[in-house]
Amino acid sequence: MKILFVHPGPLLYTNVFLRLEPLGLELVAEAARRARHSVRLLDLQVESHADYHRMIAEWQPDFIAFSCNYLANVPEIVDLAKATKLSLPRSFICVGGHSASFTAQAILEHGEGAIDCVLKGEGEAAIVKLLEAVAGDRSAITKVPGAVTFDGEGPRPAFVEHLDDIRPARDLVRKRHKYFIGVLDPCASIEFSRGCPWDCSFCSAWTFYGRSYRLLSPERVIEDLASFRERGAFIVDDVAFIQQRHGFAIGEAIARKGIRKEFYLETRGDVLLRNKEVFQFWKKIGLTYMFLGIEALDEDGLRKFRKRIPLGRNFEALEFARSFGIGVAINIIADPDWDEDRFRVVREWCMNVPEVVNISINTPYPGTETWITEQRRLQTRDYRLFDIQHAVLPTKLPLAAFYRELLSTQRVLYRKHMAWWTAPMVAGVLARNLVRGRTNFIRSIMNYSKVYNVEKMLADHAQPVHYELPLPPRSATDERQAKSSQLYIHAPRGRAGRSIDDSTERFVEATRMGAST
Ligand code: B12
Numbered sequence: 001m002k003i004l005f006v007h008p009g010p011l012l013y014t015n016v017f018l019r020l021e022p023l024g025l026e027l028v029a030e031a032a033r034r035a036r037h038s039v040r041l042l043d044l045q046v047e048s049h050a051d052y053h054r055m056i057a058e059w060q061p062d063f064i065a066f067s068c069n070y071l072a073n074v075p076e077i078v079d080l081a082k083a084t085k086l087s088l089p090r091s092f093i094c095v096g097g098h099s100a101s102f103t104a105q106a107i108l109e110h111g112e113g114a115i116d117c118v119l120k121g122e123g124e125a126a127i128v129k130l131l132e133a134v135a136g137d138r139s140a141i142t143k144v145p146g147a148v149t150f151d152g153e154g155p156r157p158a159f160v161e162h163l164d165d166i167r168p169a170r171d172l173v174r175k176r177h178k179y180f181i182g183v184l185d186p187c188a189s190i191e192f193s194r195g196c197p198w199d200c201s202f203c204s205a206w207t208f209y210g211r212s213y214r215l216l217s218p219e220r221v222i223e224d225l226a227s228f229r230e231r232g233a234f235i236v237d238d239v240a241f242i243q244q245r246h247g248f249a250i251g252e253a254i255a256r257k258g259i260r261k262e263f264y265l266e267t268r269g270d271v272l273l274r275n276k277e278v279f280q281f282w283k284k285i286g287l288t289y290m291f292l293g294i295e296a297l298d299e300d301g302l303r304k305f306r307k308r309i310p311l312g313r314n315f316e317a318l319e320f321a322r323s324f325g326i327g328v329a330i331n332i333i334a335d336p337d338w339d340e341d342r343f344r345v346v347r348e349w350c351m352n353v354p355e356v357v358n359i360s361i362n363t364p365y366p367g368t369e370t371w372i373t374e375q376r377r378l379q380t381r382d383y384r385l386f387d388i389q390h391a392v393l394p395t396k397l398p399l400a401a402f403y404r405e406l407l408s409t410q411r412v413l414y415r416k417h418m419a420w421w422t423a424p425m426v427a428g429v430l431a432r433n434l435v436r437g438r439t440n441f442i443r444s445i446m447n448y449s450k451v452y453n454v455e456k457m458l459a460d461h462a463q464p465v466h467y468e469l470p471l472p473p474r475s476a477t478d479e480r481q482a483k484s485s486q487l488y489i490h491a492p493r494g495r496a497g498r499s500i501d502d503s504t505e506r507f508v509e510a511t512r513m514g515a516s517t
């Protein structure tokens with residue numbers, strides 16, 4: 001069959017700070033290619049809807065597979081599916097990915113028949129079975145693990161057996177030079193591990209993977225690193241280097257092979273402090289930037305997000321990162337009940353730390369515990385506003401005043417950001433990039449005021465809404481379910497599902513508060 005894999009367009013965030021290779025979709029596409037299908041991939045972060053419609057008209061794929069990791073992309077995907085079904089009525093349209101897995105039934109309903117199937121969970125194994133069923137016995141579609149259709153639902157999604165066996169179809173993206181993060185331009189994405197053993201209440205990374213945690217072998221990572229030319233490498237793991245041993249094994253293999261890259265990763269403050277040596281070692285082999293999820297500036301806030309890291313430890317982690325010269329970015333979650341005073345305190349704090357600070361807005365997402373337990377009524381159910389840059393919960397300040405405060409805080413941070421990026425060391429890199437025609441980052445920072453302004457944010461809220469997210473469940477039973485396995489996409493396998501040593505398992509237990517498996 002001819003199969004077209006499609007990544008939807010950019011969100012607010014992507015237009016300014018970074019734009020990354022669609023690694024998950026490449027992995028699913030490669031699985032289909034290995035099953036001898038003819039495969040193409042279109043990334044609408046860097047190509048247009050006109051390119052999409054042209055490809056549909058000229059190539060006439062039999063099967064179109066959309067990747068829906070982000071809730072805010074749902075309307076775009078549904079509209080593309082409807083338009084495609086009109087021009088290619090015999091094509092089979094499937095949607096997969098992180099957010100699609102948690103909203104499968106709603107996506108089918110929005111599609112009004114244009115979307116044939118939502119495929120939940122990891123796509124590599126399931127896609128091959130789905131393609132077999134579509135090409136052969138269509139009544140078998142509802143037996144495919146993870147498949148959800150109007151005719152029924154298959155069994156729970158199955159895990160990829162060995163992560164070392166899968167490969168991303170990196171050659172299929174047509175504009176690789178467009179992916180970047182800050183001065184890592186261009187930048188590819190790579191996976192060292194999958195899943196997360198913690199269970200923060202605002203996050204769906206753990207509910208998606210059944211609180212499992214699996215590793216790629218150092219040999220496989222080296223092979224993958226050697227397969228792309230970009231010097232920048234974004235490590236997509238939820239929490240990098242949870243285990244010192246794995247981090248060292250990969251790092252030492254990189255050093256032995258003489259691979260020279262610049263790396264960006266995300267981790268937790270307590271992991272950084274526990275595994276200091278491994279991060280210091282990685283600094284020597286190219287770790288350049290790190291993202292630390294601090295989330296809140298007070299103990300109460302951290303408890304609310306169930307990140308049981310005492311604030312002191314978080315600040316200690318920042319100190320440590322500073323001490324060995326890594327560029328650190330941190331995230332603070334603004335709550336819609338913040339008032340002018342609270343914003344002022346945050347602004348002052350942010351200006352006093354050397355790190356790049358990013359502010360996002362507390363947003364309950366399907367698949368998280370807060371989606372069910374959050375008692376405040378949603379102000380909007382417009383998918384497009386669920387991008388953690390818009391307020392979807394009621395704000396204490398009038399909405400315009402809230403955005404004014406938020407954006408003025410972000411503007412202060414942006415100026416600081418600019419000062420950081422234009423600091424002599426970084427400015428040198430920027431200048432070299434410009435000489436080499438690498439303009440992604442420069443262009444993106446020019447976009448800042450176009451993207452972030454109060455009028456635009458308010459206009460986003462005023463757009464006509466064609467598709468609404470179903471309401472979160474409200475009863476006491478539903479709240480109890482928030483603690484049960486109902487939230488999981490992949491079935492939890494308990495301790496056996498986590499490739500971590502006992503001492504790391506104990507460390508995870510000590511730093512989490514949940515009672516789930
Ligand atoms: C890396 C990452 C990013 C990268 C982007 C990577 C990229 N190119 O897409 C960056 C830093 C840019 C990013 C930004 C944001 N992210 Co982010 N991100 C992640 C993260 C940690 C890993 C994603 C990843 O690459 N995983 C590895 C690959 C291999 O897996 P995958 O993409 O999920 O693909 C697998 C399956 O989903 C499935 N699949 C995917 N596509 C398809 C298609 C088909 C047809 C099928 C069948 C299957 C399938 O199969 C794949 C292989 O197994 C996830 C958390 C997580 N663990 O999933 C959050 C996550 C997806 N991000 C999230 C959010 C909120 C954001 C932001 C809005 C804000 C933020 N937190 O930074 C921005 C917005 C980005 C934007 N598009 O503008 C949320 C999504 C919430 C939601 N419901 O929408 C997540 C789930 C984290 C969380 N729990 O809060 N993110």
Ligand code: SF4
Pocket residue numbers: 196197198199200203204205206238239268293
């Ligand atoms: S540590 Fe918490 S926030 Fe980070 S990925 Fe794991 S569960 Fe999500």
